[in-house]
Amino acid sequence: MSALLQTTGLQLAFGGVVAADSIDFELYSGERLAVIGQNGAGKTTFINICTGFIKPTSGRVFFNGQDITQREPRHIVRLGLARSFQLPQLFLDHTVRQCLEIAAVGRRGGLSFWTPLSDAVDKHEVDDTLALVGLRERAEVSAMALPEGQRKLLDVAMALMLRPQLMIMDEPTSGVASEDKMLLMDTVMQAMRERQVTPWFVEHDIDIVRRYATRVAAWIAGRIAADGTPDEVLSNSQIRREILGDR
């Protein structure tokens, strides 16, 4: 089976800080990947390189065998690689429904100057996606009025409208009350299963990592220090010491 996403020799430094240090990485369809690491370890930089936001100094990124290293984010998402953000990136002047409708026309391309936005998309698909993430009742509410947890869900829902094969979620539970984190992840992972999307999420909460991931990659100083099943990685002495804070 060929990798869904593959990187070879990715290298990037910001001044003297090495953010990506010769990263060779493969992700296969159906895996549920959790990326862990301390702040500044290079997790988000790696996501930004894979999604075209930052160009690496050297190395290549392949998605479904296509070289996407130098492509812009808007070209990459159309190939089936979507992402959500640590700080939800929403259209705060629009309603929840309109956010998804804009996402739907983004997937299709060719914006009409005449057809109203609501008529330019499949209403059922929008409703289904809203229901999938539990925002059906909030469809007509301004995105600005949503609490943080629902903003995270809307961020994911907008990315889902692109019908991706791979979804990269940067800290989907950050800023969410601890008692709501599991509920949020249940909703998100259920949505991924239903839409047959391979999820990759960055997470600091190890309970969440154990519960939802089938594979864990641990980042230390721009490098993958450990990669394997949750049990393998989370029992690794270096990972326990440097990331989990064990003495």
Next chain:
Amino acid sequence: MVRNIAWAGALTCLILGLVFPWSKTPLIMGLCYAMASLGVAIMMRAGQVSFGHALFAAISAYGVAFTARSFPGTDGLILVLVGMLCSGLAGAVIGLFVVRYRGIFFGMLNLALSMVLFSMLGKFYNFTGGTDGLRIQRPDLLGQTLERSDFETALLVIALVCSALLVWLIQRYFKSAAGEALSAIKSNETRLEYLGLSAKRILWQGYVLSAVLVGLSGALFVLVQGLVTPDIGSWFRSGEYVFITILGGSGHALGSFVGAVVFEAVKLFASAYMTGVWQMLLGVTLIIVILVAPDGIMGLLRSKSDAPKGDKP
């Protein structure tokens, strides 16, 4: 409610023009200001304020003047189309450059470009007539040679029809997929890119459309005046367009027309009764609108009409 305001405004303009013939020229000019401000409003919906859009009025107006002088007898409506084409082409070329910038850089780049043209129009005397400008003879309209009064009446009707069409068309654009994507640039350009959309391309399309609208106003302006001078492209004129857009609000296409009515009314009142301090009165009006109605007068009217009846005490 919006429709009622639009019809009431159009009818009032027409009746005023027919009952008080002296009012035809200021009415046409007011409508020209409104059309140009609507162009500025398109950019404002994307969160970009242009302080140089009068550039396109100048390009259109001089395009009309050059064509009218080079090809005497050209119909007035053809001249208007020529003006719009000139401004649209200029918008397409300039837009490629300026849509790369945002915020203050976008605003100042537009201002800089308009001042370059303004300066050139004044300096190339042999070509542009310098600060004296270029005169054009009153053209035929739809093949009809008209006397001044009838010509102005016809222009008023044309301006009103254009205004009504523009309000309908541009409001339709605002609600379309392209229009909603344009306003999404204001809140989150990064997300647009991650949804497969090019923010620069969307903004460029809006920029060209706004240039065409300002061009239409410039073309009608030169026809009603019979003269074009570099002042039509000055930064002061661009500032007035921004002023009107803020007054009326960019939430609805009718906002620019409401803003133009208020702007012209305040200017007329102030110049008649408060000659020495008319700019101050305009400034105070703007401050009041910003404080009381940050979404403009149209935004205030719409929020009042949309408010649930039960909210009233």
